[in-house]
Amino acid sequence: MTNKTLPLATHLKDVSQIAYGCMGLGGGWDSNPITDTEITQARNVIETALDAGINIFDHADIYTHTKAEQAFGKVLASSPALRDDMYIQSKCGIRFEDEMGVGRYDFSANWISQSVDGILERLNIEQLDVLLLHRPDPLMELDEVAETLHKIHAAGKVAHFGVSNMSGHQINFLQSALNLPIVANQVEMSLSKLDFFNDVVMVGTEGFNQGDITPGTMEYCRLNNIQIQAWGCLAQGKYSEKGLDSEFENVRLTTQYVMELAAKYQVPSEAIVLAFLLRHPANIQPVIGTTNLERIKASALATTIELTREEWYTLFVRSRGQRMP
Numbered sequence: 001m002t003n004k005t006l007p008l009a010t011h012l013k014d015v016s017q018i019a020y021g022c023m024g025l026g027g028g029w030d031s032n033p034i035t036d037t038e039i040t041q042a043r044n045v046i047e048t049a050l051d052a053g054i055n056i057f058d059h060a061d062i063y064t065h066t067k068a069e070q071a072f073g074k075v076l077a078s079s080p081a082l083r084d085d086m087y088i089q090s091k092c093g094i095r096f097e098d099e100m101g102v103g104r105y106d107f108s109a110n111w112i113s114q115s116v117d118g119i120l121e122r123l124n125i126e127q128l129d130v131l132l133l134h135r136p137d138p139l140m141e142l143d144e145v146a147e148t149l150h151k152i153h154a155a156g157k158v159a160h161f162g163v164s165n166m167s168g169h170q171i172n173f174l175q176s177a178l179n180l181p182i183v184a185n186q187v188e189m190s191l192s193k194l195d196f197f198n199d200v201v202m203v204g205t206e207g208f209n210q211g212d213i214t215p216g217t218m219e220y221c222r223l224n225n226i227q228i229q230a231w232g233c234l235a236q237g238k239y240s241e242k243g244l245d246s247e248f249e250n251v252r253l254t255t256q257y258v259m260e261l262a263a264k265y266q267v268p269s270e271a272i273v274l275a276f277l278l279r280h281p282a283n284i285q286p287v288i289g290t291t292n293l294e295r296i297k298a299s300a301l302a303t304t305i306e307l308t309r310e311e312w313y314t315l316f317v318r319s320r321g322q323r324m325p
């Protein structure tokens with residue numbers, strides 16, 4: 001049973017262990033206007049998540065080309081009381097290819113400021129609980145970003161700031177100019193994306209490829225009370241029944257074991273996949289991206305169980321496809 005205090009709860013009282021990721025809302029990644037179907041879907045998802053005890057919703061201005069935020073905002077406009085029951089987080093800083101240039105990242109003052117205004121308008125809210133900078137921009141001017149975030153905060157548009165896909169070094173650098181704490185770092189982490197765990201155990205082994213992360217990011221976040229949020233946490237359903245037919249032995253064996261644990265703990269397999277993250281002492285906050293209402297409920301059950309050390313390691317080793325060094 002998970003009952004540790006989340007780092008994010010320092011800033012957002014009683015925030016839930018599991019977050020709902022809204023990337024699947026709003027229909028397709030196109031410029032078609034949203035329809036009643038997408039608004040109904042958003043309402044169903046919001047109500048199901050809240051009923052299941054999930055009270056933080058993760059957006060980004062780019063999701064389905066702003067339509068995820070639009071659909072969510074329409075629900076809040078017709079049921080404003082829902083806002084009191086939830087925390088809302090969004091992200092900015094990614095720009096798609098347009099007439100001005102290729103797909104790119106943009107932490108300029110203008111882009112961040114106008115993005116925040118657009119997010120608030122689409123979501124129909126006065127203030128975001130958390131704004132994440134979506135992906136590090138190599139052209140970031142440290143003082144410019146800091147000044148911009150301070151202004152947005154002073155204007156009451158954003159309560160807290162965080163980052164996404166950043167290394168500990170990058171967060172440290174940004175934090176050096178900010179008078180406000182960086183409260184979260186959202187990174188890809190799951191039973192199939194093990195870099196952050198491999199980082200810990202592979203020290204001194206030959207030929208270890210550190211993958212996509214900079215070692216020490218997890219430790220940096222933990223030392224600084226920064227919430228680690230895990231995107232891609234359901235591994236896109238890789239370890240559901242279809243995993244038994246995978247061409248990869250490690251996926252087949254992992255799926256088999258996920259199912260054994262699901263039977264042992266009497267929970268759906270989604271709960272086991274998430275319990276793998278919850279067992280870690282960093283108190284990771286998984287951000288689930290399913291739009292399936294039953295899977296939302298199934299995911300919430302992850303907080304009702306705690307895997308043993310041996311079960312955690314069996315999942316880790318099977319998914320790695322390699323014994324511990």
Ligand SMILES: NC(=O)c1ccc[n+]([C@@H]2O[C@H](COP(=O)([O-])OP(=O)(O)OC[C@H]3O[C@@H](n4cnc5c(N)ncnc54)[C@H](OP(=O)(O)O)[C@@H]3O)[C@@H](O)[C@H]2O)c1
Nearest residue numbers: 021022023231232233234235236237240288289290291292
């Ligand atoms: N910060 C970043 O750079 C970043 C990047 C990507 C995503 N995110 C955030 O993280 C959230 C989650 O990420 P994600 O959507 O990539 O990962 P996810 O939660 O691992 O996967 C969700 C996808 O997997 C499918 N799925 C999950 N469990 C399944 C199962 N048991 N059987 C069949 N299909 C299953 C879902 O389909 P159904 O809808 O049909 O269940 C959905 O398409 C997003 O919504 C977004 O908020 C952040």
